[in-house]
Amino acid sequence: MSTVIKGGTVVTADLTYEADVAIENGRVAAIGKGLSGDETLDATGCYVMPGGIDPHTHLEMPFMGTYSSDDFESGTRAALAGGTTMVVDFALPSPDQSLLDALSMWHNKSGRANCDYSYHMAITWWGEQVFNEMETVVREKGINTFKHFMAYKGALMVDDDEMFASFQRCAELGALPLVHAENGDVVAQLQAKLLAEGNNGPEAHAYSRPAEVEGEATNRAIMIADMAGVPVYIVHTSCEQAHEAIRRARQNGIRAYGEPLIQHLTLDESEYANPDWDHAARRVMSPPFRNKKHQDSLWAGLQAGSLSCVATDHCAFTTEQKRYGVGDFTRIPNGTGGLEDRMPMLWTHGVNTGRLTMNEFVAVTSTNIAKILNTYPRKGAILVGSDADIVVWDPSKEKTISSKTQQSAIDYNVFEGKHVKGLPRYVLSRGLVSIVDGEVKTREGHGEFVAREPFQAVNKALSTWKEITSPRKVERSGIPASGV
Numbered sequence: 001m002s003t004v005i006k007g008g009t010v011v012t013a014d015l016t017y018e019a020d021v022a023i024e025n026g027r028v029a030a031i032g033k034g035l036s037g038d039e040t041l042d043a044t045g046c047y048v049m050p051g052g053i054d055p056h057t058h059l060e061m062p063f064m065g066t067y068s069s070d071d072f073e074s075g076t077r078a079a080l081a082g083g084t085t086m087v088v089d090f091a092l093p094s095p096d097q098s099l100l101d102a103l104s105m106w107h108n109k110s111g112r113a114n115c116d117y118s119y120h121m122a123i124t125w126w127g128e129q130v131f132n133e134m135e136t137v138v139r140e141k142g143i144n145t146f147k148h149f150m151a152y153k154g155a156l157m158v159d160d161d162e163m164f165a166s167f168q169r170c171a172e173l174g175a176l177p178l179v180h181a182e183n184g185d186v187v188a189q190l191q192a193k194l195l196a197e198g199n200n201g202p203e204a205h206a207y208s209r210p211a212e213v214e215g216e217a218t219n220r221a222i223m224i225a226d227m228a229g230v231p232v233y234i235v236h237t238s239c240e241q242a243h244e245a246i247r248r249a250r251q252n253g254i255r256a257y258g259e260p261l262i263q264h265l266t267l268d269e270s271e272y273a274n275p276d277w278d279h280a281a282r283r284v285m286s287p288p289f290r291n292k293k294h295q296d297s298l299w300a301g302l303q304a305g306s307l308s309c310v311a312t313d314h315c316a317f318t319t320e321q322k323r324y325g326v327g328d329f330t331r332i333p334n335g336t337g338g339l340e341d342r343m344p345m346l347w348t349h350g351v352n353t354g355r356l357t358m359n360e361f362v363a364v365t366s367t368n369i370a371k372i373l374n375t376y377p378r379k380g381a382i383l384v385g386s387d388a389d390i391v392v393w394d395p396s397k398e399k400t401i402s403s404k405t406q407q408s409a410i411d412y413n414v415f416e417g418k419h420v421k422g423l424p425r426y427v428l429s430r431g432l433v434s435i436v437d438g439e440v441k442t443r444e445g446h447g448e449f450v451a452r453e454p455f456q457a458v459n460k461a462l463s464t465w466k467e468i469t470s471p472r473k474v475e476r477s478g479i480p481a482s483g484v
């Protein structure tokens with residue numbers, strides 16, 4: 001069975017051109033004019049783009065005494081509805097748990113996925129077992145990225161010595177470390193101080209995590225990565241201080257990547273001042289939403305290329321779960337949803353406003369992360385042989401975002417009431433037509449795990465440079481006798 005997407009304009013990270021796209025066996029089979037197939041999808045007036053890749057999701061994640069409420073079924077359904085055809089989730093070992101056990105647990109959860117997925121492995125503790133299993137994870141299990149939390153003291157946080165050890169191991173294995181960069185020690189002290197002063201509402205969550213906390217940790221993570229000789233990817237970059245650290249590092253030749261979230265780009269700190277406790281608590285995530293100065297910095301970073309990808313960090317909790325933190329903001333589960341809205345919100349606030357070109361939109365929603373994760377051009381591209389993960393984007397289609405019509409399992413939406421213009425007409429997951437004009441035709445279990453090879457080029461270049469510049473003993477002849 002072959003499918004042809006006909007009459008649209010192909011938009012990739014580099015090119016815009018008129019062509020039909022033919023699909024066979026889940027792959028792009030031909031690109032050109034006048035193609036035909038068993039099934040035709042009319043793309044007149046639409047842009048035919050690589051499906052989105054969300055670099056950062058937390059589906060059914062055990063966190064803060066509960067589990068995030070979207071699982072791989074509802075989460076990937078939401079992803080496809082919004083034009084995202086691949087998600088990258090996190091396998092999260094509990095303290096002392098084997099990385100391989102955690103991975104098996106995640107494979108058990110993901111069997112219901114509607115679109116393709118991959119994982120980052122989290123480093124939540126350190127020891128010889130973790131050191132050894134990292135090699136298996138990279139060489140045998142198809143995972144080349146490891147996430148480190150500098151925040152969540154007493155839970156997921158790792159210290160600098162553990163991070164340095166893990167980064168060096170990543171360098172040896174051809175893996176890329178990811179970092180949640182917030183100074184967990186300072187946050188813990190600020191939280192205690194705010195609570196002691198009676199400041200226990202959701203707004204205190206934002207007060208306890210000022211931009212300096214993030215800027216300091218981002219810079220520290222980048223410097224540690226540089227000393228370890230490995231590139232580094234900073235997740236959910238939310239402020240100018242963190243962006244500045246990434247920008248400066250890149251100007252100095254350091255391979256550091258930054259990832260703003262669609263939430264931070266389009267929602268600001270005034271959400272926490274809302275008199276409705278539920279409204280504010282539903283928006284509690286780390287880092288918190290910031291002011292316009294920070295938002296402008298993030299948009300500028302996407303335009304200038306100093307920030308690479310737009311993610312969601314989709315970690316959705318119901319209102320009931322958020323209420324665990326009534327009377328103590330530190331117990332509000334951290335996280336917000338966004339999978340279904342990432343692409344329409346970015347198109348509306350990025351492309352429709354002239355802040356991003358269509359090609360830049362494709363780069364930051366798909367192609368850049370495919371390259372960073374070493375899965376390009378299987379993903380993130382429309383090329384003959386690429387997976388047919390494709391979104392046919394209708395720039396004239398509009399809607400108002402509402403939790404009543406969303407795919408996510410939770411009872412609200414942080415973008416509630418926002419009007420978007422630019423939505424998928426069709427979404428194809430490895431050739432399977434999964435969304436047709438808002439109608440959901442996803443197939444549970446269709447999604448497959450995407451194994452990713454270790455990095456060759458960047459890690460080789462960095463280790464070569466490290467070797468050339470490593471400390472060397474100076475060999476001297478005629479050393480004078482000791483003066484003692």
Ligand SMILES: NC(=O)NCCC(=O)O
Nearest residue numbers: 285286287313315334335
């Ligand atoms: N970001 C957030 O608040 N929740 C998800 C877990 C994490 O990545 O920090």
Ligand SMILES: [Zn+2]
Nearest residue numbers: 180235236286
């Ligand atoms: Zn995080």
